[in-house]
Amino acid sequence: MKYIRKPNIFIFLTLFLCVVVRGALLPASFYGAEFVTESYQIVLFVSKNIRPYVEAVDGLRDQLDKSIDADVEVIMLDRYTEKARADLADRVIGDSDVDLVAAIGPEAAAFVWETFQDAAFSRIYSIILNPEKVIGQIESVPGISLNIPPAEQLHVIHRGLSSVTRIGIFYDPAYNSDFYAKALEATFEIDVDLVPLSVSSKKDIPFLLEECWDSIDCVWLIPDRTVISESIAQYIIKQAVLKKVPVVGYNQFFYDSGAAMAFVFDYEDLGRQSAGLITDVLQQKASGARAPVFKVWLNETVLEKLDIEIPKPIELPMMVGP
Known part of the structure; x- marks a missing residue:
């Protein structure tokens, strides 16, 4: 009569653990994959x-x-x-x-x-x-x-100041003819007219400003070596507020000076x-x-003086300024 020896459970457990440990110690490349953090x-x-x-x-x-x-x-x-x-x-x-x-x-x-x-x-x-x-x-x-694309700025102005239909833009063609051309092209997509206020000297600005009030209902100020200085910007904004015409500027200085709307940058953003x-x-x-990320501040105090309502709901990047 033959006897069948029962398998030694201890031996099986030992072999199993050896296989598991060896597998854990093998490099990832052994399995055809590299897990490397660059x-x-x-x-x-x-x-x-x-x-x-x-x-x-x-x-x-x-x-x-x-x-x-x-x-x-x-x-x-x-x-x-x-x-x-x-x-x-x-x-x-x-x-x-x-x-x-x-x-x-x-x-x-x-x-x-x-x-x-x-x-x-x-x-x-x-x-x-x-x-x-x-x-x-x-x-x-x-x-x-x-550089915020002109078309994008124009669309934001149209959404934020929906009652505005004739936007006067001060610029020197020597520096911003391309900007004006791109902005003009964008007007065909929305119901606004762009009125060129072209200057070649700061001396031209007061006379041109006095002549343009009947043909515009908004002033758009862009970065321009000829047009922009602190004193000129404040002069334009002051005259515009007296005429109940909103001004759109491009940083906190314009907002603080009385612009109704300003494109601003958060430098951490x-x-x-x-x-x-x-x-x-x-x-x-x-x-x-x-294109850069940006915010648009609406000047609630100025808009109230101009009898212009803040759009509802306000959509980013537009917000009521500080």
């Missing part, structure tokens, strides 16, 4: 140590901390002499670990584009008005300007937007120029 080296050049740029840097770093693993070196360019800048450039070029160089402000962008033309790392710019005048061709260059662009460039998801 780490990036970023050098951030900043034009000046001033509040808007510092706020942008804070927003940028905060957003990058949430999105990618990146070591960010911040360099305030205004602290460096020409000789020190040259040494700095040599150090950055010689660092093979650098993945991307970013520039905040026009001076930083000019330095980065002139100094690192043939570098292996990527470049982006941010917080520059008319970047094409700083770095040249921008269509395929990743960056964020301070711009920094966060820049961080998003950096992430996309590093991960090869997107490139090219992007």
